[in-house]
Amino acid sequence: MKKVSISDIARKAGVSVSTVSFVMNDKAVKMRISREVIEKVENVAREMGYRPNQLARGLRTGKTKTIGLIVENISNAFFATLAKSIEDEAKRYDYKVVYCSTDNDEEKARELINMLSQRQVDGYIITPTLNLGEEIRKLQGENKPVILIDRYFPQHDEIPAVLVDNYEGVAHGMETLIQKGYRKIALVTIETEMAHMKDRLHAYCDVLRRHNIPDEKGLVKIIPYNSDHEKALEEVEALLSRAGTDIDAVFFLTNYLGVLGIEVIKKLQIRVPEQLAVICFDDNDIFRLYTPTISVIRQPIEEIGKKAMSQLVERLRHSGEETYPISTPVQLTADLVTRESI
Amino acid sequence: MKKVSISDIARKAGVSVSTVSFVMNDKAVKMRISREVIEKVENVAREMGYRPNQLARGLRTGKTKTIGLIVENISNAFFATLAKSIEDEAKRYDYKVVYCSTDNDEEKARELINMLSQRQVDGYIITPTLNLGEEIRKLQGENKPVILIDRYFPQHDEIPAVLVDNYEGVAHGMETLIQKGYRKIALVTIETEMAHMKDRLHAYCDVLRRHNIPDEKGLVKIIPYNSDHEKALEEVEALLSRAGTDIDAVFFLTNYLGVLGIEVIKKLQIRVPEQLAVICFDDNDIFRLYTPTISVIRQPIEEIGKKAMSQLVERLRHSGEETYPISTPVQLTADLVTRESI
DNA sequence: ATCCATGGCTAAAACGATTTAGTCCTTATC
DNA sequence: GATAAGGACTAAATCGTTTTAGCCATGGAT
Numbered sequence: 122m123k124k125v126s127i128s129d130i131a132r133k134a135g136v137s138v139s140t141v142s143f144v145m146n147d148k149a150v151k152m153r154i155s156r157e158v159i160e161k162v163e164n165v166a167r168e169m170g171y172r173p174n175q176l177a178r179g180l181r182t183g184k185t186k187t188i189g190l191i192v193e194n195i196s197n198a199f200f201a202t203l204a205k206s207i208e209d210e211a212k213r214y215d216y217k218v219v220y221c222s223t224d225n226d227e228e229k230a231r232e233l234i235n236m237l238s239q240r241q242v243d244g245y246i247i248t249p250t251l252n253l254g255e256e257i258r259k260l261q262g263e264n265k266p267v268i269l270i271d272r273y274f275p276q277h278d279e280i281p282a283v284l285v286d287n288y289e290g291v292a293h294g295m296e297t298l299i300q301k302g303y304r305k306i307a308l309v310t311i312e313t314e315m316a317h318m319k320d321r322l323h324a325y326c327d328v329l330r331r332h333n334i335p336d337e338k339g340l341v342k343i344i345p346y347n348s349d350h351e352k353a354l355e356e357v358e359a360l361l362s363r364a365g366t367d368i369d370a371v372f373f374l375t376n377y378l379g380v381l382g383i384e385v386i387k388k389l390q391i392r393v394p395e396q397l398a399v400i401c402f403d404d405n406d407i408f409r410l411y412t413p414t415i416s417v418i419r420q421p422i423e424e425i426g427k428k429a430m431s432q433l434v435e436r437l438r439h440s441g442e443e444t445y446p447i448s449t450p451v452q453l454t455a456d457l458v459t460r461e462s463i
Numbered sequence: 464m465k466k467v468s469i470s471d472i473a474r475k476a477g478v479s480v481s482t483v484s485f486v487m488n489d490k491a492v493k494m495r496i497s498r499e500v501i502e503k504v505e506n507v508a509r510e511m512g513y514r515p516n517q518l519a520r521g522l523r524t525g526k527t528k529t530i531g532l533i534v535e536n537i538s539n540a541f542f543a544t545l546a547k548s549i550e551d552e553a554k555r556y557d558y559k560v561v562y563c564s565t566d567n568d569e570e571k572a573r574e575l576i577n578m579l580s581q582r583q584v585d586g587y588i589i590t591p592t593l594n595l596g597e598e599i600r601k602l603q604g605e606n607k608p609v610i611l612i613d614r615y616f617p618q619h620d621e622i623p624a625v626l627v628d629n630y631e632g633v634a635h636g637m638e639t640l641i642q643k644g645y646r647k648i649a650l651v652t653i654e655t656e657m658a659h660m661k662d663r664l665h666a667y668c669d670v671l672r673r674h675n676i677p678d679e680k681g682l683v684k685i686i687p688y689n690s691d692h693e694k695a696l697e698e699v700e701a702l703l704s705r706a707g708t709d710i711d712a713v714f715f716l717t718n719y720l721g722v723l724g725i726e727v728i729k730k731l732q733i734r735v736p737e738q739l740a741v742i743c744f745d746d747n748d749i750f751r752l753y754t755p756t757i758s759v760i761r762q763p764i765e766e767i768g769k770k771a772m773s774q775l776v777e778r779l780r781h782s783g784e785e786t787y788p789i790s791t792p793v794q795l796t797a798d799l800v801t802r803e804s805i
Numbered sequence: 806a807t808c809c810a811t812g813g814c815t816a817a818a819a820c821g822a823t824t825t826a827g828t829c830c831t832t833a834t835c
Numbered sequence: 836g837a838t839a840a841g842g843a844c845t846a847a848a849t850c851g852t853t854t855t856a857g858c859c860a861t862g863g864a865t
Contacts, residue, residue: 122604126851137815142853153812174579176522177851180820183517187582198540198549205538208564219561222550236559239517240529262464383752407749410725433744468821479845484823495842519821521848 124168134158134165138181141166145173179241186432189237190220191230191247198405199376199422200248203270206426207246214434216243223250225313226347231256234298238265243440244433251314255279264304266436268429278459281436283429283451285370287317287402290418290455291324294372299332301463303370303398307340307360309382310374321374323403340368344378357385364391370398370463376405399462402455420455428453467511476500476507483508487515521583531579533572533589535613538716540747541718541764542590545612548768549588556776558585565592567655567688573598580607585782586775588634591612593656596622610771614659620623623778625771625793629659629744632760632797633666636714636742641674643805646714646739649682649702651724652716663716665742680709682710686720695800699727712740712805718747722745741804755803762797770795 127145131138136158145153145440162213165171179185190207191202204220211218219242223230234257237245244266247257254277260267261280269282282373298306308325310318322341329336342360344353361371361382373379379401391397400416401408408415429450469487473480478500485494485505507513519632521527532549534542546562553560561584565572572592576599579587586608589599596619602609603622611624650667652660664683671678684702686695703713703724715721721743733739735755743750744759750757770793 122606124605128851138852139815139817140813140855142815146853148854153814155813158814172577172581174522174583174851176518176527176583177820178853180516180518180522180822181851181853183820194547195537195550197542197543198543201540201543202538205536205564208537217561217563217582219559220557234512236562239514240559241516241518263466263785264464326758380752387752387754406722407752410722410729410749411752412729414752471820479823481824481845481847482843485844488823490824494844500843516821520823522852523823525822526851537851739859769835 124174124363125171126174127171130162130166130169130171132167133422136163139455143266145171153461155189157236183241183245185241186215187217187240187242188218188243189240189247190218191233191245191249192220192222192239193225193248193250194222196222196385197219199403199420203424203426205314206423207430210427210430214430216434223248227248227252231439234260238263244268244437246429248272249274250313264440266433268427268433268436269288270425272315278450281432281450283425283432283453284317285420285425285455287320287455288324290420290457291321291374291402292328293370293457294402294416294418295397297457297459297463298370298372298398298400299328299334303396303463304334305340305367305368306334306372307342307345307363307369308372309342309360309378310344311355311378312345318374325372350381353381354385358389361391361397362391363387364397368397370400372398373399376401376403379403379415379417380405380407383407383415393460393462400410404458408460415462416460417458418455419458421453424453466516466684467513467547468516469513472508472511472513476504478504487513492772493746521740525583527583527585528557529559529561529582529584530574530586531582531584532560533575533579533587534562534564534565534593535590535592538564539719541745541762544764545768547609548765549772552772557773558776565590567592569594576602580605586610586779587779588612588771588775591616591657601620606638606782608775610775610780611776612767612771616659617658620792623774625767625774626659627762627767627797629662629797630666632681632762632799633663633714633716633744635799636662636716636744637667637670637759638759638801640712640714640740640742641670641799642805643677643740645805647682647710648712648714649684649705649710650714650716651684651686651699651702651720652684654687658671660716665758667714683697692721692723696722700731702729703731703733703739703792706731706739710739712736712742715741718743718745720748721745721757721759722747725749735804746800750802757804758802759800760797761800763795766795 127141128138131141140154141162143149143154144159149159178408188211190204192204194437195201208218213332221233223233227250231252245260248269248271249269256269257280267280270282273282273284274280324334342356343358375380393399402418404417404419408417416441467485470480473483482496482500483504484495485491486501491501530553532546534546537543537546543678552559563575565575569592572595587602588610589611591611596616599609599622609622615624615626616622652664668678684698688700715724728735735741744760746759746761750759
């Protein structure tokens with residue numbers, strides 16, 4: 122049972138392939154196909170269950186109605202939620218999404234871009250890794266729109282991005298901690314050169330400095346990206362075992378680190394917030410339900426997805442035109458959600 | 464800056480398109496292309512950054528090296544983890560994955576299958592919704608292998624599936640509860656006709672019956688699939704407010720319901736396990752980290768993904784052959800992870 | 806009778822690959 | 836000297852669409 126093709130329809134309906142194509146693409150009226158023929162073709166197509174081959178269509182038209190979404194890791198709650206929001210939004214614009222995970226590996230990211238490019242996706246939404254600037258410029262050179270999300274390249278401001286204000290988010294959290302009287306604030310972050318994490322780190326340092334609190338090196342723990350769960354736990358444990366003495370608060374700079382932190386806090390039976398105030402960048406079901414509930418800087422995930430998609434569609438519409446609309450960069454705010462942990 | 468095509472390479476290298484194709488597909492030796500020409504072509508291809516167009520290739524060969532993955536909702540931790548595992552496994556076999564979410568909607572599932580079929584994916588891994596049997600048989604009729612995961616159709620045992628033993632899992636959990644002395648065991652499940660959930664429900668009923676415990680209707684709460692978060696919370700709250708009196712344990716039949724349950728338990732300040740023992744089907748970070756830790760029936764997610772992919776690849780290999788290998792259905796076990804909540 | 810529109814369709818090229826069946830040289834074989 | 840047998844390539848068909856250009860009636864207008 123082979124698939125039915127347009128010529129099968131044409132044969133059965135006793136018309137030419139072109140006529141079938143016109144009917145299927147609602148160009149029948151423009152092409153002045155008669156009422157009867159239109160109906161005939163439509164009936165035959167329905168009876169035979171005809172579904173146009175998108176490979177052939179894409180090959181001919183150069184458009185696949187597909188966009189590529191590259192995230193860090195689809196099994197992470199943040200990216201999974203983001204992906205769903207983008208998938209839903211894409212559907213509204215009649216686009217299909219193909220996702221893949223970089224695992225934060227530059228080489229893998231490059232491969233993924235190549236793979237998507239070979240599959241002729243019409244546009245990209247990318248959570249970039251380091252050093253992807255050139256690769257992305259190449260895509261733009263081929264006239265394929267790209268929107269960055271979550272991360273960006275400060276040196277390439279011609280690549281549009283949908284971001285949250287990382288600096289402001291962390292600064293707000295820090296100010297709140299300080300205002301509540303915490304002074305010995307530790308930080309747990311991930312080892313990376315990427316700007317969005319640097320922004321978060323800078324906010325931490327700047328706020329401390331603004332309040333004349335020395336930012337001792339010992340209070341900042343940087344977890345290497347590829348350390349396994351056990352190793353990372355140990356690192357965090359080493360830091361948090363000082364809670365109650367030379368640390369009175371901790372700021373986790375990512376969702377994943379926060380969960381790790383909870384694990385350590387539970388293990389060491391640290392009392393929160395008495396011994397240690399806790400705040401995390403990016404929310405998670407756990408933070409809402411843990412006892413005590415954990416305060417977070419919440420990113421508007423749905424909105425990031427929607428905005429990224431609408432920015433992309435905008436560009437897709439104008440693709441091929443001379444005057445490429447230079448949109449202003451989109452910066453959303455990450456709000457503090459105060460819970461019991463501070 | 465247009466993309467370079469095979470004919471661009473041919474022109475620049477001064478050879479025919481066929482020759483380039485042979486070189487690019489490692490058929491040069493078989494086709495007795497000379498060393499020099501091979502090198503020449505390879506160099507030109509590298510210099511020009513040639514990447515074969517997969518649409519064209521797929522159109523010609525009928526193979527896209529892509530598989531379609533349909534899950535219920537990619538933002539759910541279970542499916543997100545499963546998706547990642549399948550993505551990783553697919554990569555090993557040199558396949559790309561396209562995912563989509565059904566949101567448990569039959570009509571949407573049908574549309575997704577159509578969409579993937581139009582995009583000529585080579586095979587499918589599907590978390591089915593109700594009444595998808597016919598649609599799936601059609602795919603098989605077109606010689607496209609399909610593997611079901613997580614759910615199945617008891618009336619269609621010719622559709623291969625990778626499943627966990629839902630009945631045994633729940634039965635084991637129930638036996639453990641009873642052995643620990645709990646008798647008034649409530650159940651929270653989701654409204655569905657699907658067999659995997661019926662299996663779980665039957666295990667609950669059977670174990671109660673086996674121990675001569677009457678299964679009162681009032682102890683089973685069925686949450687309608689489309690009720691929003693608030694509504695579902697209320698329903699669960701109505702049930703769990705009876706904890707300590709006519710209910711001494713509760714079994715949540717899905718991950719999502721368990722999280723909902725935790726939310727209610729927290730709100731009502733129910734003491735676990737003194738007032739209420741808790742167990743949930745399928746694990747989640749929260750259950751590991753909540754205080755007290757929550758016992759679960761853990762599904763081997765990684766293994767499901769791996770098995771599904773290897774089953775699919777097996778069929779992909781033999782696709783087109785007369786003797787389709789009838790593999791025995793794969794049934795994995797879901798083990799009890801005992802934690803503090805029982 | 807000729808010309809022009811217009812209506813209603815179709816032929817054929819094109820998209821970018823893969824693959825089958827040659828073509829055209831050499832060189833070896835009888 | 837004719838034939839066969841490689842060796843090193845290439846022409847052209849093909850996959851399933853879309854789209855441009857054009858064909859052939861018919862019916863006024865001139």
